[in-house]
Amino acid sequence: MSVNQHLLNVIDLKTRFYTPEGTVYAVNGVSFNVAHGETLAVVGESGCGKSVTMMSILRLIPTPPGKIVSGQVLFNNEDLLKLSEEKMEHVRGKEIAMIFQDPMTSLNPVLSVGRQLTETLRTHTHMDAAQARTRAAELLQWVGIPQAGNRLGDFPHQFSGGMRQRVMIAIALACTPDLLIADEPTTALDVTIQAQIIDLVKHLKQEMGMAIIWITHDLGVVAGMADRVIVMYAGFIVEQADVYALFDGALHPYTLALMEALPRADRRRAQKLKTIRGAPPSLLMEPRGCPFAPRCEFVHERCIQENPTLLEQAPRHLAACWVNVLTGELRP
């Protein structure tokens, strides 16, 4: 597949933070792509670098402590890392939109919801005040807020958690972006509300055809939503595959371990949950060798010496591991 066909192409992205305690190696050479209209899930636990990667793509990293050290972010074949801040502002909101985990802190609590919508609309399009207002009411209705017209003047705290998230989605999709980045948008919501929001996003995607990057730590949500999945650990991508292929047969020990640590609501309890010994590595040290080696049950000498590269181990299924997890032997 030629590079030109991808909507987003991230190549060897490295982001670090320079702090008094030392250098934080947050993102260490991450490469992936997103096709038009595709839903890509990014899975990992806290500290794996998934949020920092997305913030780096949108250049929202505060640059005194943070720095995008190297890499390219090709969006519609244009390198976002080389754009001027002014042009970048045009990209954010209009072409790439982002929604966050906690709508209470990402919505401005002192501005009405209608105002926040119309502001986005008027920044990126040529609507006048009246047109923007009409469109704002339409958007609220579209995301399923009852009596949308009356609620334009309400403030974020007057909505419930699920409703606020819908408002965030409305703001994000107001200018019909090509890519929506969702950073754990349902983690803080109740499970029935989460189901509603996921349902909504799926419908909106069908209507609008945008690509989605969905960040989560919940493998169940991934199974329900994603076309492809990337698994991150300690600032690296350790596995990348089609969603069915990943759940059928994960190839990286970390992914396998995560799946075995999960209890299931749809099956009778089989045995004790499998745990991963140890703890995630400190990001303050320059990575040497495979970051998962200290905790891996398949570890070999080579893993400690050399960080495995992300290689295609099966058709369109990449894993960064020297070991064949089915046999436990080193790959040739």
Next chain:
Amino acid sequence: MNPSSNTIPQFIVEEVEPPPLPLSQLTWRRFVRHKMAIFGLIVLSMLVFYSFGGGFFVSEAYANKTNTSLRLDAPVAAHPFGTDTVGRDILARTMYGGQISILIGLTAASVEVLLGILIGAIAGYYGGWIDNILMRFTEAMLNIPQILLLIIMAKFFSSNVPNIQLLGRTYSGSVVVIILIIGLTSWPYLARIVRAEFLSIKEREFILAARATGTPTWEIIFKHILPNCIAPIVVSATLGVANAISLEAYISFLGMGVRAPTATWGNMLEGAYNYIETAYWLWFFPGILIVLIVLSINFLGDGLRDALDPRSRTA
């Protein structure tokens, strides 16, 4: 509560576990960055040394020795700060006066802190009508100008108090009276702060955990909640010392504070009232000492406030 940090942006905080640094080290590091606080600490130490250390070189009798032939002499080698209206050496008097002023500052602040903590803790922890009554009383006290209260109480109480012997010195009983009334009129500020801290801390989950353990109430108040609001108490106590010293200076200057022959920097100013232009050394030296000590304590308090702020966890 995840450690918040000024240098690492909010969204990454949960992704990095900071290396454990003992709280005391962190606090010291933050304090040391405050240049004015270090300056204040140094100047304060010098003043304390001057007042208390000076007592080894100069006896109290000498400080009180009158010699009318030398009265109102300008500063010379024998009397570097000059002499006062009855010929006493001002340098020596500032040393002994300093002891009293600092002593008053410290003990009045202690009275204030004790009362403030007690009232604030009870009001904050129990709430309800106890809180209501205590707070209305506190507010009433806050509305009366402290100086007025001090003057009235000083006038009323200090006339008939005998002298006391303590630590090898004789004090006018008015010192104790002044300490008590400054302490008794300064506590409302601290009480409000302590109450606010108690109101917020008692809702925290570790307090519920202590109740679930069966910990008795007084232990919860003094061993659980109080250690968590040490920071504002320390800052308030420090500034309270400076406040007490200046209040003492005010009322002694008005003639209602500490009585003769005990010297304080404040009542030395009173004696200078009529000689402001003619004998500047009468008011200049005690005055500058008061300014220096109040300033240095304030700087120190500022530094402590920043260093002890639990929200800032970077060094």
Next chain:
Amino acid sequence: MTDAPLVRVEHLSKHFPVTRGILIQRVTGAVRAVDDLSFTIQKGETLGMVGESGCGKTTAGRTLLGLYPATTGKVTIDGHCVQQAKGKEMLTIRRKAQMIFQDPYASLNPRWTVGSIISEPLRVHHLLATAAERAARVQELLEMVGLNARHINRFPHEFSGGQRQRIGIARAIATQPAFIVCDEPISALDVSIQAQVVNLLEELQDRLGLTYLFIAHDLSMVRHICDRVAVMYLGVMAELATRDDLYENPLHPYTQALLSAVPIPDPTRDRARQRVILTGDVPSPINPPSGCRFHPRCPIAKPHCAQSVPAWREVAASHWVACHEVK
């Protein structure tokens, strides 16, 4: 033959008054956080209590232990009545019934060392006479929960979230309690750490003969660890059944909706499911809907559901439901 239950809850209610007014506070209503709960917990079992935000499960846990005074109702733990206990008897209840909290960052006093935190229950209940004996027991407890005993003088902020949760567990088992209320003990932890803590809880249960009330919102974890499960909605219990019975044969429409909303980490199964998507938000517990509280969102609601509160009935062996439409 069934033994007498360790914990018996009878018609427990907890309402928080809503007041208005500046000078004189008038009570204008109440948050009916928990309403008329009745259930029992057998010795050695793990009862799960699930529900979404606002369902009252945390309030129920705290009221059960007497941390909040109950508005009405009665709780008996090992023969002691919680609502009427005072002084020594209350202290006995506190020794026998403990709690593990949700937030590992907020449930430990940041100014106390780990040693002080864990030895506090030992001191308060006068279980060991000397400080040396207490220190030894603390070290034993630290090792029991998988922590290094040499860290006894460290402060909470020097530990990770999972480790802090272990400290909280060590504190809870220090008095050798019979019953522990686990209030969302793993919600704030990463997935891989959750598994560690849950395994620890199970191991301790086997070793020490503990009984748990496991309050959680993660239905997958609840299925894994619990023997019986109760589903709460807006302060009332909607359904209570043995674990597999509840998950395989849910009777209450809310339980059915809840279970169908849980994401399954298996793309084929997850996408093939029939989902019951509920409309709207959870109503406020200040003014709960009349009759059956679920009726405004219920897919099978009938007119009479708004008029009368459904009775709490045992419709099958050990399977209780509060719903008019379940026969």
